[in-house]
Amino acid sequence: MTHKETSRRDFLKKLAIGGGGVVILGKYHFLFGNEPTNGLLKAIVVDFDKCTGCRTCETVCSAFHHPVQIDGEQLNGLGNPKLGNIQVYHFNPDVDIPSVCANCPDTPCVNACPVTADPKAIRKSIYRDQLTQAIRTNHDVCISCGSCADACNTERTGVIKMNPKTNHPEHICDQCGGDPQCVKYCPFGALSFKDVDIKGAYFGLSPQEIAEKLFERYYEAEEVING
């Protein structure tokens, strides 16, 4: 069992034993555990049966978050898919896994961030935005330690990557301020913007973990070629 599986299992076990709990985030209080979340937290949720791996989501995310100035006007960029916060992983045998921040109620990424919060701002370099409830980053105070990426990678989806040039965390979904572009443009209706459900079958899993589940579901057996 990998470290990641252990921590994930522990996480779920704690929830099961605790039977629910209260997380305090700034001014926000909400329930998690056996009850569904109360709707305060939302995230992009993937229907893997519908995803075709077309990568449109990557391109619209990238275009929206990397605008360009043309004749004094701010316009969407061209959308190099690598710059998308959502990232689609292709596996062999064929499955495609869009991977996007799960907006974990217990925020391992934020917890891991060692930057001492400015007593007035009460927020770390990575934090939950109180308005949108999405995870955001403040690169001005980031010390490039990579703790958030490590935490996300060992415990959850692993979406956070440290930019090799700036050495700051990126690929964290900001939910486009409430109207996620990927959800709007996915041609196959594979994405929806929904309440976070930590009991969902794929909640917080890495692309590899999801792929393994799908291999089993679609292909049941180990595939052999030229056998």
Place this chain on the structure above:
Amino acid sequence: MGQYGILLDINLTTKEIKKTPVSKSDLKNFLGGRGLGMKILWDRIKKPGLNPMSPENPLCFMPGPFSGLPIPSSSRTTVVTKSPRTSPENKKYEHSSTVSYANMGGFFGPEVKFAGYDGIVVLGKASSPVYILIEDDKVEIKSALSYWGMGTDSFDKALIEKYGKEYQSCYIGQGGENLVPYASILNTAARAAGRGGVGAVMGSKNLKAIVVKGTKQPQLAKHKMYLELLEKARTAFREDIEGVEYWRSGGTAHALQNSSNNGTMAVRNYREGTFKEVEMINTKSARTQIWKRDFACFSCQLACKKSGFAKGAYGGVVHDGPEYETGTMLGANLLISDLAGLNKMIAICDDYGIDIITTGGVLGFLMEAREKGMIDLTFLDGIDLTWGNVDASIEMIHKIARRQGIGKIASLGVKALAQKIGKGSEEFAIHVKGHELAAWNVNVNAERMMITYATANRGACHLNSSSFSRQNNSAIQDSLGACSFAGGWYKNDISYRKFIEAITGEEHTDEEFNQIGERVFNLEKMFNYREGFTRADDKLPERFFKDAHTYGKGKDVLASHADFDKWIEKYYTERGWDLQTSMPKSEKLAQLGLEFTL
């Protein structure tokens, strides 16, 4: 604008890697993809008769101006080179052959653009197996010794393991390594540049793969106009629910049933046009029995590809298929209706990286020759190749890809086999210029299919069409990096022409724009003409003048040689080509700016 004006030029003999500029006029007149690839080929192959398997043959990997932009269905890469498959009736040179252009979807072409290139040209031959690794400006030639001998499936897995999601790649299997003349090049999940032996040329250079990662995109001339067109194009697809659903629900495989019903399917080595067991391999059967999911190429809303997976004797393989060409050529054409067996045969061919259309043609030809008693079991190395026999077909595929025994000659295609066997077998050796026909049979739509096959510049090709205007249009599509399946949506206010204006700033009139396709087609033709291909080579096998189908639609229908002569002359006349030689007239060449070919 909209293009870099840069080719990545790699010589595997000298290990020289450089960026070569592309002139503005070439970008304007040939766009990219198949067109620009042809222009490069013309410029670099100065004399006819070059051995296509020699280091001097340029192998061009060409995305187009649409590549790397999320324009719906803009995923295609065309591989352009001199063909190792074709030969004229009367060889002017030992190695006379046509141009070859083979086109694949997937993710490779867009990534080449992201890396900052309008195309990659590979020359020379590495002294031992290599692959090319491209990370934007950083380009390395790396040893592929540990990968040599791997099938495309395990190699693909190895690349995913080593390079992860940020890299895209294309590669050959053992077919290309063993120099099977009809070897293919594949990328992600078996998207194949299947036809015309492009994989053999790659193998002849000892090049296993190109692996690329890019972070760029070119600046567009009219960014805002482009965004507006893009929004409209996305909406056009989204709103055409029925049109899009056709592709999603079955892709080209829908044609299996329809084509059989219409008598236009290649059945029993093209002897018949209707497959009595088509229900067993049609989309309904595939959907209920083997298709697990649909998948799409880069930025595509059609998702015509299907992951097939079966259990049982031929099970345990996950593979895209069958679609129309693969399902017909390895299914109906061989009277094979075992869906799992068919899927496995497709998987094996793709794993080796050999052209499935040609493989199906070769197997069908051998089955017929065997049935007619022209060859015996000894000729076939003891493989009991009979109609409908999956196991024997699989054995033969192994022989071909490994070029062992009978595979040595079978790997040369039906023209060579018929020459070896004789006994009149050339009448049912189904090829044009040495290139096997695709899965659409001829008799029912004789004029359309005969002209389509006879006039295609790479030898028999189903993607060519019969009218010169549609031929020109597909040359444009292939030059843009656009997928022909989505072509129908790009009309009126979201035409290709408008997209090109937004991307490059070039404002073509409709006529000028169409002329690009005509220019590409005629340059290919001039290349072939210089190699010694003339009107005598634009011809069909005798089968299509002698053997009417015995049942189904099109029963008893046959075209005559006189019909064909009339049709081809009509076509040449419309094209502005000489009726005797088939050479484009000098006025035509001048009108297209192709005087340099004279």
